[in-house]
Amino acid sequence: MALLSVQDISVSIGVLSPLESVTFEIDKGEILGLVGESGSGKSLTAMCVMGLLPRIGGTITKGAIVFDGRDLTRLPELELRRLRGKRIALISQNPMTSLDPIIRIGAQIDQVSTLHLGLSAEAAKARSLELIAQLRIPEPAAIHRAYPHQLSGGMKQRIVIAMALAADPDLIVADEPTTALDVTIQAQIIQIMAELVRDRGLALMLITHDMGVVAQACDRVVVLYAGRVAEMNVIGEIFAAPKHPYTRELIRCIPRLGQEPGSLKGIPGVVPSIVDYPEGCRFNPRCSDAQALCRERKPALERKSTGLAACHFSEA
Amino acid sequence: MISFFLKRLLLLIPVFLAVSVVIFMIVHLVPGDPIDNLVQINSSPEQKAALAARYGLDKPLYQQYAIWLGKALTGDLGDAIILRRPVSDLIAQNLPHSLSLGALALLFSTVVGIAAGVLAAIYKDSWIDRVTMTLILLGSTVPSFWLGLLLIMLFAVQLGWFPVSGARSWDALILPVLTIGLGGVALVARVTRVAMMETARKDFVMMLHAKGVPPWQIELRHVLRHALLPVVTILSLRIGWILGGAVTVEFVFARPGLGSLLITSLNQRDYPVVQGALLMLAIAVMLGTLLGDIVQAAMDPRVRERIK
Numbered sequence: 001m002a003l004l005s006v007q008d009i010s011v012s013i014g015v016l017s018p019l020e021s022v023t024f025e026i027d028k029g030e031i032l033g034l035v036g037e038s039g040s041g042k043s044l045t046a047m048c049v050m051g052l053l054p055r056i057g058g059t060i061t062k063g064a065i066v067f068d069g070r071d072l073t074r075l076p077e078l079e080l081r082r083l084r085g086k087r088i089a090l091i092s093q094n095p096m097t098s099l100d101p102i103i104r105i106g107a108q109i110d111q112v113s114t115l116h117l118g119l120s121a122e123a124a125k126a127r128s129l130e131l132i133a134q135l136r137i138p139e140p141a142a143i144h145r146a147y148p149h150q151l152s153g154g155m156k157q158r159i160v161i162a163m164a165l166a167a168d169p170d171l172i173v174a175d176e177p178t179t180a181l182d183v184t185i186q187a188q189i190i191q192i193m194a195e196l197v198r199d200r201g202l203a204l205m206l207i208t209h210d211m212g213v214v215a216q217a218c219d220r221v222v223v224l225y226a227g228r229v230a231e232m233n234v235i236g237e238i239f240a241a242p243k244h245p246y247t248r249e250l251i252r253c254i255p256r257l258g259q260e261p262g263s264l265k266g267i268p269g270v271v272p273s274i275v276d277y278p279e280g281c282r283f284n285p286r287c288s289d290a291q292a293l294c295r296e297r298k299p300a301l302e303r304k305s306t307g308l309a310a311c312h313f314s315e316a
Numbered sequence: 317m318i319s320f321f322l323k324r325l326l327l328l329i330p331v332f333l334a335v336s337v338v339i340f341m342i343v344h345l346v347p348g349d350p351i352d353n354l355v356q357i358n359s360s361p362e363q364k365a366a367l368a369a370r371y372g373l374d375k376p377l378y379q380q381y382a383i384w385l386g387k388a389l390t391g392d393l394g395d396a397i398i399l400r401r402p403v404s405d406l407i408a409q410n411l412p413h414s415l416s417l418g419a420l421a422l423l424f425s426t427v428v429g430i431a432a433g434v435l436a437a438i439y440k441d442s443w444i445d446r447v448t449m450t451l452i453l454l455g456s457t458v459p460s461f462w463l464g465l466l467l468i469m470l471f472a473v474q475l476g477w478f479p480v481s482g483a484r485s486w487d488a489l490i491l492p493v494l495t496i497g498l499g500g501v502a503l504v505a506r507v508t509r510v511a512m513m514e515t516a517r518k519d520f521v522m523m524l525h526a527k528g529v530p531p532w533q534i535e536l537r538h539v540l541r542h543a544l545l546p547v548v549t550i551l552s553l554r555i556g557w558i559l560g561g562a563v564t565v566e567f568v569f570a571r572p573g574l575g576s577l578l579i580t581s582l583n584q585r586d587y588p589v590v591q592g593a594l595l596m597l598a599i600a601v602m603l604g605t606l607l608g609d610i611v612q613a614a615m616d617p618r619v620r621e622r623i624k
Binding site: 052081084086090094103111112115116147149150160 | 538542618
């Protein structure tokens with residue numbers, strides 16, 4: 001039984017349905033990459049798992065999210081709140097804006113362990129100092145007293161990670177944790193998170209649009225396109241033998257050393273608008289292999305030789 | 317923090333000088349002459365000139381200003397021409413009434429205004445929000461002199477709970493405080509509500525939900541703290557307004573105070589009193605702003621950073 005199993009969930013926000021039949025699983029000690037362009041529904045999937053969808057006005061219309069044997073879509077808000085921060089933690093997209101700017105760094109980390117572990121103020125502080133040190137931030141005591149605006153972006157993201165770890169969670173949802181950071185800091189942060197998964201045996205759902213990050217860290221990958229799962233496979237297979245034309249295009253778009261100048265091209269066309277998704281396979285207007293069938297019938301997510309893919313024409 | 321306080325205090329000196337020039341000039345630009353009010357109708361030009369000389373009104377304006385400012389800095393605001401008493405005595409006599417009224421009205425506006433704003437923001441779009449906002453709209457549009465009269469009619473004349481006017485007992489303060497304070501309640505509640513709703517949309521609030529912090533704690537410990545920053549600014553600007561703008565309310569309730577002193581002496585062209593009272597109000601406005609800056613710096617580390 002996987003730690004988290006997202007089973008066929010669909011989401012609606014008002015008249016829009018930005019997610020359709022999304023399915024995947026994460027086990028302990030595993031890093032699952034959730035990849036796709038902006039607007040593919042990655043962050044929304046994170047909101048679903050965190051149980052925060054109602055906060056942005058969305059509802060899960062179908063499916064289940066089973067975490068450690070319990071269906072989160074059926075849990076009352078109070079129960080969800082006890083899981084949030086304690087067993088499922090979030091690392092958000094933008095460390096610059098994720099911390100309360102007028103409260104000391106230390107108090108914001110302490111808050112999690114006093115809330116969920118019932119620690120005293122001193123014990124919480126000791127724990128926070130330890131976490132700050134573990135994330136290789138120099139001078140933990142000074143950082144504990146500092147305010148967010150006194151720290152760099154990379155530092156802040158480590159603080160957000162420390163906050164996520166403060167109550168010893170089983171699952172961490174990281175929503176584009178490195179997008180707002182410098183490239184050199186990005187690699188460090190990804191490495192820190194990969195080590196955490198290895199050392200603590202927790203599960204990490206890593207949302208990104210960067211195939212380089214996927215290649216660096218993930219064990220398995222879910223590729224989302226326009227609110228549907230296009231393909232799901234282990235990391236080696238995704239790069240060696242992509243089953244969905246969209247995945248192939250994504251991999252083609254990774255810049256390589258020694259590439260002919262000017263030969264790097266994006267995927268032709270644009271991501272379809274949520275108010276006007278194409279009939280059949282949503283990738284068909286951009287797909288070079290599209291046939292009549294692709295415009296008529298929606299491909300099901302099917303088991304292929306390895307992994308799953310939603311394409312009428314990929315080999316078995 | 318202390319160096320910030322001193323710096324702000326030093327900055328007030330040029331402001332104070334500029335304000336003093338304006339006050340002095342305005343009074344002399346107003347048509348009318350206190351000497352005309354003072355002398356008998358059939359007195360001779362010589363008698364008038366003698367009186368003018370006695371009060372220094374025959375000297376050139378810049379000399380009058382220098383003398384006035386020099387004395388004012390030592391606490392001597394001159395003698396009232398009509399009321400024939402030292403201006404500082406008149407102010408000392410009226411200021412406590414203005415201060416107690418102003419302080420209570422400010423306290424009332426702050427406490428009730430913030431509470432109403434928080435409720436309206438937390439229960440936004442519910443009946444609580446609509447009722448609060450309707451009352452706030454009423455509170456900010458009804459003129460205070462009219463509201464004062466209504467309150468007198470209901471609570472003093474009909475019900476007889478409070479005195480109609482005057483300042484002889486503590487309960488005479490309640491209706492004036494309500495009259496001045498309700499406008500402030502409306503203002504503070506509106507600013508609090510909007511600031512809370514704006515803060516609630518910030519990323520760090522979503523992060524707090526993701527940390528599993530109970531919603532009431534998020535609203536009161538985090539969102540409200542941010543929402544109070546603009547409220548402090550509004551309140552600090554309100555201090556001067558309440559002291560000086562209480563004029564009509566003091567008039568309606570026949571209360572002594574800086575406002576009624578100012579109106580009386582303006583009507584009588586009693587220059588020294590007008591100047592003295594205006595100067596006190598200007599100082600109150602400046603100190604109010606200073607206080608607001610200090611409170612804001614104490615609440616927001618980013619403001620403290622900018623000062624350094």
